[in-house]
Amino acid sequence: MVLYAQRGERVHNTSLCHGACVEVDSDTDAVVNEGFKLGCISCKMRGEVPAEATVEWSFMPKGESEFTTIYSYKDLMSDIPDERFYERLDWNGSKKTKDLQDGSIYILNVTWNDTGTYRCIFNRTLIFTSFKFHNDTTKIVHLNVVPRLTRGIASILSEVMMYVTIVGLQVWLVVEMIYCYRKISVQGEEALRESAAEYLAIASESKENCAMVAVTE
Structure with missing residues (x-):
């Protein structure tokens, strides 16, 4: 070709x-x-x-x-x-x-x-x-x-814009990573709180059941 x-x-x-x-x-x-x-x-x-x-x-x-x-x-x-x-x-x-x-x-x-x-x-x-x-x-x-x-002014401006774009994309990537990390962290804490609340509810229910059995005897 x-x-x-x-x-x-x-x-x-x-x-x-x-x-x-x-x-x-x-x-x-x-x-x-x-x-x-x-x-x-x-x-x-x-x-x-x-x-x-x-x-x-x-x-x-x-x-x-x-x-x-x-x-x-x-x-x-x-x-x-x-x-x-x-x-x-x-x-x-x-x-x-x-x-x-x-x-x-x-x-x-x-x-x-x-x-x-x-x-x-x-x-x-x-x-x-x-x-x-x-x-x-x-x-x-x-x-x-x-x-x-x-080098012409157009070439210089093109190169400057290229570097600005690269830096901007890197900053945006860092911000996105921080945002995602915080979001995952918050969701993890909420999941732990929900799990702890469920555990306490189950423990409280078990304790009440045990007390009722003791009174019946």
Whole structure:
């Protein structure tokens, strides 16, 4: 079963043998001198139809106005025509198949110059019995290179709320345990008092019976 997911948008069912494909957006913040995955997923709408696809990545640096091809993947082979990315790009998409749905690539050793806009183009051919159908899908990634990743305010608030919830649940559990203990204790004392009262009543009745027998004799 194949499942591609990072931050979900929509799900396209393919076929029972291929599972599900999820089209998602790529992350956009890369840390300098570290690796980064440029995500590009294009789900095949007709999962039962054989297909072949190629992927081409282009890059437009920040401040420029034209794209330059930096990576292509076709027939299970890759090519890096841009010397700026020699030995720094690696295929991170669908493996051992020409029917590509994940065209992601991985950037090794991100530099400040990698900031800019990346374009991923899927060129897919659906192979029907009597004809072939071609279509292109384009994905855009605006990459921002940062010195280090910072946590957003939403993430911090979520973590704080999680800890508050955990502490609140623990306090509630302690209160419930104390309440249950007191309730059981009170019920136990009432049961003891009832048992003692029954014992005294039986003893008193026995004493009266003995006195009546003595008077009769």
